Amino acid sequence: MTIQQKPKVIIVIFGATGDLAKRKLFPSIYRLYKSGKISEDFAVVGLARRPWTNDVFRDNVENSIHDALSTDENIGTFSSHFYYHPFDVTETSSYQDLKVLLEELDGKYQTDGNRVFYLAMAPEYFGSIAQNLESYGLKESAGWSRLVIEKPFGHDLASAKELNNEIRAAFDEEQIYRIDHYLGKEMVQNIEVIRFANAIFEHLWNNQYISNVQITSSESLGVEERARYYDHSGATRDMVQNHMLQMVALLAMEPPIKLTTDEIRSEKVKVLRALRTIENEKVDKYFVRGQYDSGSINEKPVERYRDEAEELIDSNTETYVAGKVLIDNYRWSGVPFYIRTGKRMAEKSTKIVVEFKDIPMNLYFKTNREKHPNLLIIHIQPNEGVTLVLNAKKSGGSLAEPIQLAYNNYGYDGINTPEAYEKLLYDCILGDATNFTHWDEVAYSWAYIDSILKTWETTQADFPNYKSGSMGPEAADKLLEKDGFHWWPITEIEK
Ligand SMILES: NC(=O)C1=CN([C@@H]2O[C@H](COP(=O)(O)OP(=O)(O)OC[C@H]3O[C@@H](n4cnc5c(N)ncnc54)[C@H](OP(=O)(O)O)[C@@H]3O)[C@@H](O)[C@H]2O)C=CC1
Numbered sequence: 224m225t226i227q228q229k230p231k232v233i234i235v236i237f238g239a240t241g242d243l244a245k246r247k248l249f250p251s252i253y254r255l256y257k258s259g260k261i262s263e264d265f266a267v268v269g270l271a272r273r274p275w276t277n278d279v280f281r282d283n284v285e286n287s288i289h290d291a292l293s294t295d296e297n298i299g300t301f302s303s304h305f306y307y308h309p310f311d312v313t314e315t316s317s318y319q320d321l322k323v324l325l326e327e328l329d330g331k332y333q334t335d336g337n338r339v340f341y342l343a344m345a346p347e348y349f350g351s352i353a354q355n356l357e358s359y360g361l362k363e364s365a366g367w368s369r370l371v372i373e374k375p376f377g378h379d380l381a382s383a384k385e386l387n388n389e390i391r392a393a394f395d396e397e398q399i400y401r402i403d404h405y406l407g408k409e410m411v412q413n414i415e416v417i418r419f420a421n422a423i424f425e426h427l428w429n430n431q432y433i434s435n436v437q438i439t440s441s442e443s444l445g446v447e448e449r450a451r452y453y454d455h456s457g458a459t460r461d462m463v464q465n466h467m468l469q470m471v472a473l474l475a476m477e478p479p480i481k482l483t484t485d486e487i488r489s490e491k492v493k494v495l496r497a498l499r500t501i502e503n504e505k506v507d508k509y510f511v512r513g514q515y516d517s518g519s520i521n522e523k524p525v526e527r528y529r530d531e532a533e534e535l536i537d538s539n540t541e542t543y544v545a546g547k548v549l550i551d552n553y554r555w556s557g558v559p560f561y562i563r564t565g566k567r568m569a570e571k572s573t574k575i576v577v578e579f580k581d582i583p584m585n586l587y588f589k590t591n592r593e594k595h596p597n598l599l600i601i602h603i604q605p606n607e608g609v610t611l612v613l614n615a616k617k618s619g620g621s622l623a624e625p626i627q628l629a630y631n632n633y634g635y636d637g638i639n640t641p642e643a644y645e646k647l648l649y650d651c652i653l654g655d656a657t658n659f660t661h662w663d664e665v666a667y668s669w670a671y672i673d674s675i676l677k678t679w680e681t682t683q684a685d686f687p688n689y690k691s692g693s694m695g696p697e698a699a700d701k702l703l704e705k706d707g708f709h710w711w712p713i714t715e716i717e718k
């Protein structure tokens with residue numbers, strides 16, 4: 224299918240009164256509609272328990288779009304495609320009614336029986352919804368059926384396997400779209416292009432020329448309204464198992480033989496398979512966990528994690544994690560991939576810094592001057608772009624100094640926009656699963672972090688150990704210092 228085609232589809236959203244639907248999914252569907260990527264032949268069916276009518280639902284859809292996209296345009300024609308079906312996913316009779324509604328809408332909108340079932344609900348329901356969709360014949364239509372699964376995909380490897388078995392009993396792997404919204408971000412998708420379309424990088428992209436790679440995804444927000452989910456999860460499950468390891472895989476994978484879903488996934492899987500397992504007794508040598516204390520962000524005082532909600536008062540959950548990830552293969556042997564992510568850090572920013580090794584004899588940097596390595600910086604958000612840090616003599620000067628070649632296509636909507644969801648939803652409708660995670664990727668990622676979490680679960684951490692508004696615990700700096708490196712400051716390299 225080419226990009227110009229306008230697929231016909233019914234999108235069924237389980238959890239349509241929830242936060243994700245409101246903030247991400249409705250605005251994304253609207254933007255697809257506005258940009259002509261879906262045809263007039265579409266319908267959206269929203270499901271949740273509260274007893275809303277179509278009109279109430281449509282008002283909510285319109286409000287969420289007005290809020291998310293800061294517009295007050297009349298979108299009545301668009302919202303008339305939305306239908307609400309009060310539904311308790313635990314009641315099997317509801318699925319029969321849903322089947323009848325979908326058949327009616329198939330006829331009304333000529334959607335050719337194409338269906339996306341988007342599970343925007345708590346993960347404990349994923350398996351049973353998938354099974355009921357199969358048992359009550361909802362995926363047996365004249366067209367295709369696809370299942371989009373939100374995170375978290377399990378709590379550890381064992382529960383992820385169980386969930387996967389439940390889903391796979393109802394849907395084929397090709398019908399399952401496990402969403403990782405980082406894979407929908409413009410600059411995450413650009414990692415492959417930057418690597419595989421530039422001779423100057425790909426030839427140097429290995430342990431001979433790269434000294435280390437740093438991936439930072441910092442957030443200034445705290446746990447917000449998600450204390451219950453987050454405290455059960457923690458930063459490692461919430462960000463590392465999925466987004467951070469996906470970025471590692473994209474940075475480290477071999478060039479695929481073709482740009483097809485299977486070939487790209489297969490190369491990513493090889494990286495995840497090659498991650499060096501961290502043995503119990505070595506976890507503290509390779510990984511650092513943290514939990515935020517009170518502090519200030521943008522000059523406003525903020526509370527410590529343990530005071531953000533009643534149930535957090537004795538929490539041992541990490542809101543920050545930094546780690547040294549090693550990839551045991553020919554290309555990357557000996558090159559640390561340092562990752563760090565956390566809540567309530569100094570600023571919201573996701574960046575990748577690739578640090579190159581120095582040349583053997585650098586005539587311009589003597590002992591009294593700090594050497595400045597060449598860096599390739601990939602700005603994921605809030606700015607989107609690439610910066611190459613080189614050394615040159617500035618006009619009028621006599622010594623080499625770092626200069627920056629920068630390309631910046633400032634994100635057209637800023638941070639946390641529905642843009643990534645929009646792209647991924649569109650890919651799903653087109654049947655392109657490249658930017659979704661295959662089960663094998665999920666499984667290897669869980670296997671890697673399980674050993675770290677198991678060690679941490681048995682030991683009490685010395686929390687809180689970083690101030691809100693800082694870049695994390697001191698131990699995270701030491702992690703690099705003992706290897707002779709330091710974190711490239713994300714604020715400085717932004718400028
Ligand atoms: N919010 C976010 O930014 C993100 C969310 N996610 C994931 O997306 C999923 C949804 O998250 P979020 O929207 O925040 O969650 P919410 O708690 O806001 O929404 C949950 C939804 O599920 C519905 N629901 C709950 N129980 C039932 C039931 N028995 N039958 C039918 N509907 C039910 C609720 O509606 P009602 O009460 O009316 O039944 C509501 O619409 C989760 O897996 C989450 O981890 C992932 C990344 C980001």
Ligand SMILES: O=C1O[C@H](COP(=O)(O)O)[C@@H](O)[C@H](O)[C@H]1O
Nearest residue numbers: 374404440442461462573638639
């Ligand atoms: O998946 C998640 O991601 C967000 C961060 O996403 P971003 O696109 O804003 O960088 C994080 O806040 C959340 O805890 C996590 O569940």
